[in-house]
Amino acid sequence: MFLYNSATHKKAEFTTHTPGHVEMYTCGPTVYHFAHIGNLRSYLCEDVLERFLRWSGYSVRRVMNITDVGHLASDADEGEDKMLLGAKREHKGVLEIAQFYTDAFFEDCRKLNIKRPDVVQPATGCIDQYLKIITKLMDTGYAYFAGGNVYFDTSKLPRYYVFNAHEKEDLAVGVREGVEEDANKRSQNDFVLWFTKSKFEDQALKWDSPWGEGYPGWHIECTGISLKYNGEYLDLHCGGVDNAFPHHTNEIAQSESYLGHPWCPWWFHVAHLNTEQGKMSKSSGEFLTVSLLEEKGYDPLAYRFFCLQSHYRKALSFTWENLGNAQGAYRKLLKKISTLQEGGEVDSAVTAEFHEKFLRQVGNDLNTASGVTLLYDALRAKANDATKLAVLSDLDQVLGLALLDRSAALRETAQSQQHGAYTITGEGDDAVDALLLRRYEAKQAKDFQEADRIREELRSQGIEVTDVPGGAVWKRV
Numbered sequence: 367m368f369l370y371n372s373a374t375h376k377k378a379e380f381t382t383h384t385p386g387h388v389e390m391y392t393c394g395p396t397v398y399h400f401a402h403i404g405n406l407r408s409y410l411c412e413d414v415l416e417r418f419l420r421w422s423g424y425s426v427r428r429v430m431n432i433t434d435v436g437h438l439a440s441d442a443d444e445g446e447d448k449m450l451l452g453a454k455r456e457h458k459g460v461l462e463i464a465q466f467y468t469d470a471f472f473e474d475c476r477k478l479n480i481k482r483p484d485v486v487q488p489a490t491g492c493i494d495q496y497l498k499i500i501t502k503l504m505d506t507g508y509a510y511f512a513g514g515n516v517y518f519d520t521s522k523l524p525r526y527y528v529f530n531a532h533e534k535e536d537l538a539v540g541v542r543e544g545v546e547e548d549a550n551k552r553s554q555n556d557f558v559l560w561f562t563k564s565k566f567e568d569q570a571l572k573w574d575s576p577w578g579e580g581y582p583g584w585h586i587e588c589t590g591i592s593l594k595y596n597g598e599y600l601d602l603h604c605g606g607v608d609n610a611f612p613h614h615t616n617e618i619a620q621s622e623s624y625l626g627h628p629w630c631p632w633w634f635h636v637a638h639l640n641t642e643q644g645k646m647s648k649s650s651g652e653f654l655t656v657s658l659l660e661e662k663g664y665d666p667l668a669y670r671f672f673c674l675q676s677h678y679r680k681a682l683s684f685t686w687e688n689l690g691n692a693q694g695a696y697r698k699l700l701k702k703i704s705t706l707q708e709g710g711e712v713d714s715a716v717t718a719e720f721h722e723k724f725l726r727q728v729g730n731d732l733n734t735a736s737g738v739t740l741l742y743d744a745l746r747a748k749a750n751d752a753t754k755l756a757v758l759s760d761l762d763q764v765l766g767l768a769l770l771d772r773s774a775a776l777r778e779t780a781q782s783q784q785h786g787a788y789t790i791t792g793e794g795d796d797a798v799d800a801l802l803l804r805r806y807e808a809k810q811a812k813d814f815q816e817a818d819r820i821r822e823e824l825r826s827q828g829i830e831v832t833d834v835p836g837g838a839v840w841k842r843v
């Protein structure tokens with residue numbers, strides 16, 4: 367596939383270290399609160415990317431960390447510990463908070479049809495791995511000890527910025543948030559690999575280290591976890607665009623200094639979800655969660671459909687109206703699919719043609735909107751229902767919209783209207799159902815002329831009726 371790479375600022379043909387296999391890493395959530403749907407947009411796009419790679423023939427190992435220690439309020443090692451903030455807010459222990467919000471995160475993912483990565487590793491489970499890396503960085507002069515903490519020395523690198531769209535202005539992050547600069551740092555970009563109690567007296571989780579009892583910095587956990595499970599050559603690293611600087615920049619700095627060779631060539635960053643107030647965050651505007659969408663009557667998969675209609679590198683504007691439109695379109699699509707009849711021979715030339723088109727179009731920098739358009743093209747194709755269903759099933763392996771399951775459920779429940787012994791199955795239109803019921807009653811009364819007249823009337827409206835034992839099935843053609 368062709369993929370935009372934020373490390374090179376170019377779109378190019380995706381390649382891997384081992385042909386046919388992808389080692390993939392995703393920065394996981396900091397589990398101190400619910401994820402908002404802006405965070406989830408990243409996981410959703412990453413899920414589609416993983417599905418696409420598998421669907422197009424790669425084997426994939428996807429690894430994700432769970433940040434349950436070390437992530438401070440500012441991404442640049444300043445401010446309060448996020449896990450402590452969560453624990454204080456809810457008067458619970460840090461690990462209790464971590465478990466609760468980890469479960470909540472995966473429950474949201476399940477609702478959005480986001481697959482669980484092959485490896486999910488809480489940061490607190492790999493302390494030995496971080497200590498091993500930090501020890502080598504100290505031994506080789508890439509790290510220094512100051513004021514109780516171990517810092518990475520960015521001045522040792524010939525090139526620190528790799529995502530150079532994120533330079534100077536982002537360095538002011540700590541200052542903007544009114545947090546004092548860390549006087550122990552030799553230069554502003556240096557970052558903490560290991561904190562000791564000298565920084566936070568009330569840190570709940572601490573481990574022994576050669577530099578004193580303490581806890582790891584946020585950035586080292588992704589390097590540690592990825593090296594442990596993905597090995598020395600990572601193919602593809604994903605995250606939200608916010609992660610590019612300083613988090614991913616720091617991951618690259620410490621990983622390559624540790625390994626002594628290039629680490630990960632491909633970087634995939636998903637743009638923000640914006641509300642009318644600007645970039646979505648936990649602290650500003652309405653706190654939009656999957657549960658809130660459900661409370662307001664929205665289907666989480668309608669949100670998935672909404673995200674797929676736009677490109678992952680473009681900021682997406684969220685309004686309730688936009689989501690409502692997406693939900694309307696998603697339901698209409700399901701209804702249409704629910705009228706397709708199973709059985710009959712699948713035309714493999716047609717399915718191959720759609721497979722090829724999807725591969726080419728969605729394979730062009732994950733153009734999911736084109737993929738959604740192909741679903742509509744499939745429904746309009748000159749092919750029988752069985753072929754259309756086969757195409758939809760194939761493409762939905764990547765889009766993950768549960769098209770066949772949802773439409774089958776629709777067919778079985780909401781669309782079947784029971785009228786005594788007579789069952790009408792259609793697209794949920796009361797006027798059509800009423801006409802069909804009148805036709806049934808006419809037939810019972812042996813008024814076949816009236817029954818035929820109604821059938822003609824329905825046909826003139828583009829409705830095709832099939833009589834089945836105990837009822838009728840109708841669809842718009």
Ligand SMILES: [Zn+2]
Binds near residue numbers: 613
């Ligand atoms: Zn990370």
